[in-house]
Amino acid sequence: MPPVDSTSESKAYPGQSGRLPRRQVWRWFAFAKRSLGTWGFVLNRVAGLGLVVYLMLHLVVLSLLTRGPDGYNAFVALAHNPIFLLLDVVLIAGIIGHGLNGLRVALIGSGILVRWQHQMLIVLGVLGVVLLAIAAFLVFRI
């Protein structure tokens, strides 16, 4: 019997084929309604993936060395552009976020301070913001 007082729209939900899709990577990032712990999980995933991408770019930039001083120096001059400096700050944010949260995850994952995992995330988050502000100041001052 069709719904009486209802409207219907077509929409696919994972699993609604009666079978599960093998991987639902997007669920890693569905954190909006989730608890603080999941926000920490997402932070580490995003920062970790970002750092991998940075490492790749870094290797590409280093490969400019093989083209001699001219190629590399031209890039270094470009890197002083404010947009590049802003990207440096984003990179530092990723390192601080991943590093501090990684410390928290390592402690909790070893069964240490498990009950304080939320509080740790908040304290380390505040510490991270302070460190990032100092780093941003130094990056733009130099």
Added chain:
Amino acid sequence: MMWTITLKIARYKPGEPARTDTFQVSIDPERTVLDSIEKIWAEQDRSLVFRHACHHASCGSCAMVVNGVEILPCIKLIKDVTKPGGTLIIEPLHNFPVISDLVVDMGPFFERMQIVKMPIVGPADPLPNQEPNEYNRFDDCIECGMCLSACPVVATDSKYLGPAALAAAYQILSSGDGNLSAQAWEAVDGEHGLWRCHVAFECSAVCPSNVDPAGKIMALRRRMTVERIRHLLGLGSSKKKREK
């Protein structure tokens, strides 16, 4: 006082394309989300499939996802999840195959519990040759599956043993001279076992029964870490005990 609210319910019937149906209900906000779904079933659409039994959070069978978070709709009041004129988006549990509409196949959950010998389902009466405690249940856990649905690791590793089974393993190990079978150890300490957890703690956040599965996984890890360090230092390991 009655509120008129909108429920957008995920629908699926085998062989048909998935869809979302939108219903409006007029309901007392002191009633539960399950009441609103039952009202739709009674007054608007008898083909709506959902599961429930006890109506008081002891069977765990009605678990579903409402507005992006796993809940037991039998104890969640309308006024706690929406406002007058508000909308509830209702989906079946994630990370389980859907049988129809809001009902998922709980097989993957029970298979996991079976691995650690917390089979959940046992005969009602003792069988003649049944060992004592052979059909042990995992205390506190109501087998709702909400932890598996909320876990981001299960979303990408369907073989991950998952929160409830790992918490059950911890309980077995913590109870007197309790020990796990070789097969259970392999699953608990293996590639898809307790080291797979990435500390999102969402299982504990949604667990309606205070099992705190994430806390138990961490306690299990601590135990395993200490055991490994002792082994490295030549202070003996519990390998022998494991094979007991």
